[in-house]
Amino acid sequence: MVGSHIWVKGIVQGVGFRPFVYTLAIQHQLTGWVRNTSRGVEIEINGSDEAVKGFIEQLRTQAPPLARLDSVEVEAVIPNGYTTFEILESAPLPGEFIPISPDVAICADCQRELFDPQNRRFRHPFINCTNCGPRFTIITDIPYDRPKTSMAGFPMCPQCEAEYHNPLDRRFHAQPVACPNCGPSVWFENGGAVVANGETAIQLTRQYLREGKIVAIKGLGGFHLACDAFNTTAVAELRRRKRRSLKPFALMAFDLQTVQRHCLVNQAEQELLTSRQKPVVLLPPRPESLVSPEVAPAQTRQGVMLAYTPLHLLLLEPAPNFPELLVMTSANLSEEPIAYQDDEARQRLFGLADGFLMHNRPIHTRVDDSVQRVVNNQPYFLRRARGYAPDAIKLPFNMPPILATGAELKNTFCLTRQQYAFISHHIGDLENFETLRSFEEGIRHYERLFYIKPEMLVADLHPDYLSTRYAQQRASEQSLPLLQVQHHHAHLAACLADNQWNSKDPVIGLIFDGTGYGIDGVTWGGEVLLGGYAAAFERTHHLDYVPLPGGDTAVRNPGRIALAYLKHAGLEWGADLPPVTGYSSTELSLIQRQIDKHINSPLTSSMGRLFDAVSALLGICQHISYEGQAAIELEALADFNEESSYPIELQSEIINVRPLWECLVRDYRKGISTPLLAARFHNSIARLGLQMCENLRSQTGINHVALSGGVWQNIFLLRRTLSLLHAHNFIPLIHQQVPTNDGGIALGQAVIASFYP
Ligand code: ZN
Ligand code: ZN
Ligand code: FE
Numbered sequence: 001m002v003g004s005h006i007w008v009k010g011i012v013q014g015v016g017f018r019p020f021v022y023t024l025a026i027q028h029q030l031t032g033w034v035r036n037t038s039r040g041v042e043i044e045i046n047g048s049d050e051a052v053k054g055f056i057e058q059l060r061t062q063a064p065p066l067a068r069l070d071s072v073e074v075e076a077v078i079p080n081g082y083t084t085f086e087i088l089e090s091a092p093l094p095g096e097f098i099p100i101s102p103d104v105a106i107c108a109d110c111q112r113e114l115f116d117p118q119n120r121r122f123r124h125p126f127i128n129c130t131n132c133g134p135r136f137t138i139i140t141d142i143p144y145d146r147p148k149t150s151m152a153g154f155p156m157c158p159q160c161e162a163e164y165h166n167p168l169d170r171r172f173h174a175q176p177v178a179c180p181n182c183g184p185s186v187w188f189e190n191g192g193a194v195v196a197n198g199e200t201a202i203q204l205t206r207q208y209l210r211e212g213k214i215v216a217i218k219g220l221g222g223f224h225l226a227c228d229a230f231n232t233t234a235v236a237e238l239r240r241r242k243r244r245s246l247k248p249f250a251l252m253a254f255d256l257q258t259v260q261r262h263c264l265v266n267q268a269e270q271e272l273l274t275s276r277q278k279p280v281v282l283l284p285p286r287p288e289s290l291v292s293p294e295v296a297p298a299q300t301r302q303g304v305m306l307a308y309t310p311l312h313l314l315l316l317e318p319a320p321n322f323p324e325l326l327v328m329t330s331a332n333l334s335e336e337p338i339a340y341q342d343d344e345a346r347q348r349l350f351g352l353a354d355g356f357l358m359h360n361r362p363i364h365t366r367v368d369d370s371v372q373r374v375v376n377n378q379p380y381f382l383r384r385a386r387g388y389a390p391d392a393i394k395l396p397f398n399m400p401p402i403l404a405t406g407a408e409l410k411n412t413f414c415l416t417r418q419q420y421a422f423i424s425h426h427i428g429d430l431e432n433f434e435t436l437r438s439f440e441e442g443i444r445h446y447e448r449l450f451y452i453k454p455e456m457l458v459a460d461l462h463p464d465y466l467s468t469r470y471a472q473q474r475a476s477e478q479s480l481p482l483l484q485v486q487h488h489h490a491h492l493a494a495c496l497a498d499n500q501w502n503s504k505d506p507v508i509g510l511i512f513d514g515t516g517y518g519i520d521g522v523t524w525g526g527e528v529l530l531g532g533y534a535a536a537f538e539r540t541h542h543l544d545y546v547p548l549p550g551g552d553t554a555v556r557n558p559g560r561i562a563l564a565y566l567k568h569a570g571l572e573w574g575a576d577l578p579p580v581t582g583y584s585s586t587e588l589s590l591i592q593r594q595i596d597k598h599i600n601s602p603l604t605s606s607m608g609r610l611f612d613a614v615s616a617l618l619g620i621c622q623h624i625s626y627e628g629q630a631a632i633e634l635e636a637l638a639d640f641n642e643e644s645s646y647p648i649e650l651q652s653e654i655i656n657v658r659p660l661w662e663c664l665v666r667d668y669r670k671g672i673s674t675p676l677l678a679a680r681f682h683n684s685i686a687r688l689g690l691q692m693c694e695n696l697r698s699q700t701g702i703n704h705v706a707l708s709g710g711v712w713q714n715i716f717l718l719r720r721t722l723s724l725l726h727a728h729n730f731i732p733l734i735h736q737q738v739p740t741n742d743g744g745i746a747l748g749q750a751v752i753a754s755f756y757p
Contacts, residue, residue, distance in 0.1 A: 002049050003032075003079035004056065009040035010070035011099045011391075012063075013144060016130030016174075017041055018087050020064050022167040028055045031082035035089065038096035038143070046079040066104060066131055066276065070394070087167055090143060097417070097450040100136060100144060102387050103220055103367065105278040105308035107132035109170060114310050120159070123199060125311040126183045126361065130174040132276070136390055136425075137221045138176060140364050142449055146175045150362040157182035184361035186311065190354075192346070202314050205357045209315075210322055214238050216331050216345060216353035220309050221367030221386050222338035223331035223345045225353060226252075228323040235294040235327060241352045243333055247626035248296035250280045250303040250369065252328040254316040259304050262289040262325060268377040277387025278308040279370035291325060300636040303371060308387075311359070330368060337428045337435045340366040365445065366438055367425045375715060376722070381739040382713060384412070389425030390446065393737050393747065396502035399754045403443065403454035403474075405467035406746035407487065407516075409627070410739070411435070413443055413467070414746035415452045416754065421497070422446055423738055423747055430466040440470065458483045458753040460490070460745070462517035483756055485749045487516025488527045489537045491708035494748030495740070496532060499706075499733040504755070506532040507733070508696050510689045510721070513709030514608035514628075525606030525709070526655065528692045530700065533755040541692055543610060543655050544568070547601035549594040554601075558612035558630040559583065559622035563591055564601075565613045569661035576669065578619030607685075607711045610657065614681050617664060618674050628710070634678050635714050642679035648688045650695075660684050679716075686720035693730055706733045708748075710741040 008017070013036050021034045021043055030047035043059075045052060060072055106114075110127045113119040121127045128134070138150040146152060156164060160179050163171040171177045178184065187194050188201035196204045208215050212234040214227045225242070227234040229251050239245070253259045256274055263283035265273065272281050282301035285291060296302050305328070307313045318324060330338040331349055339345040340363045346356070371383040399416035406413050411427040424442050428435040447453065459471035461484045468484070475482035485493075492509035501507075509529035518524035522545060531537025546561075546568045548554035554561050562579035566572070573580045573588065583591065594601050608631060615621045615630035620637060624630050646663040649656040660681070667677055693705050705725055712718050718734065725732045738744040 001046060001079045002052050003044065003046045003077040004052050005075045005077045006043040006045070006056070006059070007040055007071070007073040008043065008059070008069060011066065011068040011101055012041045013098055013101075015066035015101055016064040016170070016172065017067050019130070019167045019169070019172040020062075021059070022085060022087055024055055024058055024062075025085040028052075030055055031085050032080070033082070033086045033088045035087070036098075036143075037090070038098050040098070044077070044080070046082050064131065066101060090145075097452075098142070098144070099392065100139060100142075100390055100449055102277070102389055102391055103135050103137050104132045104276050105306070105387070106310050106313065107276075110310065111313065114313060121179050123314060124178070124180045124183065125186055125202070125309075125314055125359070126176070126178045127310045128174060128176050128178070129170045130172060131170070133174065133176050134220055134361075137363050137365050137367050138361070139449070144175060149175050150364050151176050151178070154178060154182055154184060154361075184359050186357060186359045189346075189356040189358055201357060205315060205355070206322060208355050209326060213354040214241070214352070215355050215357055216349045217315070217357045218342070218345065218359050218363075219311065221363060221365070221369075222340040223349065224328045225331045225349070226315075227327045229291050229295055229325040229327050230323050232292040232294050235292045238327065238329070239294060242329075245625040246297050246629060248299050248303060249327045249329040250305060250371075251291070251295065251325045252305055252307055252312060252316060253325055254307055254313065254318055256306065258318075258324045259283070259306070262286055262291055263302060263304060266374065268374045268379075272372060272374060272379055273304070273306055277370060278306050279372045279387060280305045282371070282373045282382070295327060298633045298636060301373070305369060336432060337438060338366060338368055365425075365442070373715065375718060375734075378736065381735065381737070381743070382741070383410070383426045384423065384738055384743060385425040390422055390449070392420035392422045393497070395419050395421055395497060395751070396500050399750065400456065401452050401454050402456045402458060402750045402753050403452075403471075404458045404746040404749035404753065405460075405471045406749065407460055407742040408462065408465040408467060410742040411439060411467060412738075412743050412746050413439065413446075414750045415443075415446050415450065415454065416750050417450065417452050421747055421750055422450055422452070426743055436466055439467070454480065456481050456483065456753055458485055458749040460484065460517065460749070461486045461519065483535075483753050485752050486519055486537075487745065488513060488524055488529060488709065489531055490745045490748035490752065491516075492529050492531055492537070492706050492748065493533055493752045494738060494744040495706040495708035495733055495735055497747050497751045498735050498737050498744065501532075501733070504532060504534060506530050506534075506537070506702065507704040507706050508693050508702055509706045509708065510692065511709045512607040512685075512711035514606055514711070515604075518605075523602060523604040523606060525604060525608055526610065527605065528696070530696060530702075533751050535752060535756055539653070540696060541650070541653050541655055543605040543607060543657065545603040545605055546609075547595050547598070548604055548609065549591045549601045551600050551602055555609070557623050558616035560591055561609050561613040562616035563588075564595055565610070565617070565657075565661055566665075567595055569658040571661060571665055577617065577665070579616045579622060582622045607709070611711065611714070614664065618668065618677055620674065620678075628713070631711070631714060635682070635716050637675050638678035638682050638716050639675035640679065640716060642676050643683065645680055645683035645687050648684055650691070655688065682714070682716050683720060685717055686724055689721045690724040690728060693725065694728065697730070703729065704731045704733060708735065708740050708744065712740040
């Protein structure tokens with residue numbers, strides 16, 4: 001007889017871990033106990049030497065699907081003479097934290113039960129178990145127990161309670177467990193009145209959708225607006241009601257086979273689509289697919305996700321004459337955050353939806369759908385939210401408690417402790433009040449959930465970002481040190497941390513971005529940096545400054561940026577060029593004046609703006625209705641088979657694109673096709689990246705190159721650059737766990753702050 005005391009750390013709570021331990025102990029005829037603590041799961045076992053070894057081996061290798069074991073510490077102890085194996089009450093230890101599981105898409109077992117007429121949860125829209133269901137979105141406080149979730153108002157019926165307490169049941173200690181007798185319910189509202197309940201409400205929703213109407217659907221982390229994806233009138237109407245933005249809508253399908261009928265899906269994309277996170281994955285549509293072109297205008301990829309809750313499965317259940325793909329877009333006006341509370345949704349979505357499918361399980365935290373692409377068989381985040389947050393990124397070093405407040409657009413914040421960086425879910429654009437409130441509430445919530453009391457704050461260098469203001473105010477109120485980090489340096493550090501970089505050595509950073517406040521007060525964005533986690537970095541090269549005539553007006557109207565670039569390159573505003581034809585002669589002379597007299601024409605070295613300008617020059621996009629549109633449409637047209645490029649000039653640290661513009665204008669006038677010109681432009685930027693790296697390597701011997709900033713969402717550019725860098729024996733680092741856009745900024749800020757002396 002021997003004894004063992006075991007600590008298991010990682011994601012081991014709310015994931016069926018204790019029933020797994022219990023079953024395993026019984027199988028091996030062990031006695032002892034298991035309990036949850038705030039430090040992880042604690043186990044003590046007595047039994048034969050062989051049985052104890054077998055138990056520990058299987059504990060490590062056969063943990064339930066949702067568990068993530070960070071460590072298993074085993075210590076030999078004197079056997080205590082237990083006679084049974086028991087699950088003990090939870091024992092929280094002061095000051096410790098327990099990782100909290102993200103929301104998990106419905107599992108195969110629950111899906112089977114959902115459609116099994118013999119099952120007592122047949123067609124129950126809230127079926128879940130320890131392997132699946134809502135988690136983060138319903139947690140109001142810790143420890144993670146039903147009274148501290150938004151399921152608190154649903155006392156379990158005796159049958160659910162029995163399952164909840166049975167260690168051998170799949171629903172043992174599944175906090176959101178529910179059934180038709182005791183769980184939440186759905187209803188359909190129209191004009192403020194409830195017109196249907198339960199199954200009838202679901203069928204009425206389907207009828208609305210079949211008839212081409214738009215329905216607001218309360219889901220897991222917020223409301224979606226849904227309509228028939230094949231009905232162009234419906235999709236165009238949705239677009240009109242959402243204020244005409246051309247931003248692509250995501251689609252939802254019942255199963256993988258449906259997605260495969262409409263999109264090309266490779267192995268890695270298939271795995272991502274069917275993963276327990278079930279993110280939106282950007283896929284190339286099949287040419288024969290009849291999805292309305294209004295869903296994703298001027299895009300080469302279509303965002304698709306699988307139904308991830310039982311409610312979504314019921315809504316999308318295949319039937320004749322029912323659309324097999326639904327548009328499922330965040331329920332908001334163009335720039336607002338997704339609606340998530342009932343009354344708020346009724347108000348804000350009034351006039352957007354023809355009806356509302358509601359339910360009475362409150363959403364505590366607003367969480368959007370995650371969006372990813374697959375690049376070189378690896379997932380690449382565009383937005384990290386549902387299914388991933390609040391999982392921490394594990395770093396190869398320890399961090400003091402820091403709060404990093406991130407950037408302004410696509411904001412996320414980051415809190416750190418020990419080796420963990422808790423990057424928040426996508427919060428959104430902080431420029432409006434609703435999002436700012438989510439940001440502040442989110443920070444409070446994470447600090448509570450993970451017992452983090454920041455000892456240092458870090459923000460962007462931009463004085464007017466609301467995230468900067470928040471940090472400044474809090475630093476002064478709580479007398480905490482505040483560090484402000486340059487935006488592109490934060491991008492660089494984020495990319496390093498994302499790649500588990502564990503060194504103080506600097507790397508080459510190709511930071512190609514839209515907008516970031518520079519240390520000279522100018523808006524940067526086409527930056528070559530030499531730096532790492534240390535606060536000091538070197539800006540070795542940057543795109544030459546060009547004026548943005550009209551400031552924000554120019555950002556919304558890339559034609560203006562193209563005019564500025566033409567002038568910058570010493571080229572005439574010829575009447576044959578699309579950005580010139582887009583303006584009247586009065587407007588042109590006004591823009592001319594703005595540039596010449598420096599009236600409201602802030603300078604920028606932004607790479608994003610260069611892409612916008614080229615898009616306008618080639619006649620692709622003169623005005624944008626969502627961020628990044630001009631560059632996205634330029635990329636969509638570029639011919640990947642074209643290899644040639646145009647020259648770019650280097651004048652010490654200044655990158656001058658004048659020769660590139662001369663060639664583009666010349667070849668445009670020769671009538672060379674847009675796909676070729678777009679490709680040559682992309683190739684030129686990729687070659688520029690390589691040239692910068694070669695230059696810096698010859699001076700410093702550095703081989704590692706970090707690619708970060710919003711421009712690297714451009715997969716044409718990314719793939720070209722990666723292959724050039726690989727071919728020249730560089731070691732490129734690209735983002736893996738956080739987005740390359742400003743959603744990654746907070747991580748970089750936090751890591752730089754932790755290395756601050
Ligand atoms: Zn399940
Ligand atoms: Zn029940
Ligand atoms: Fe940025």
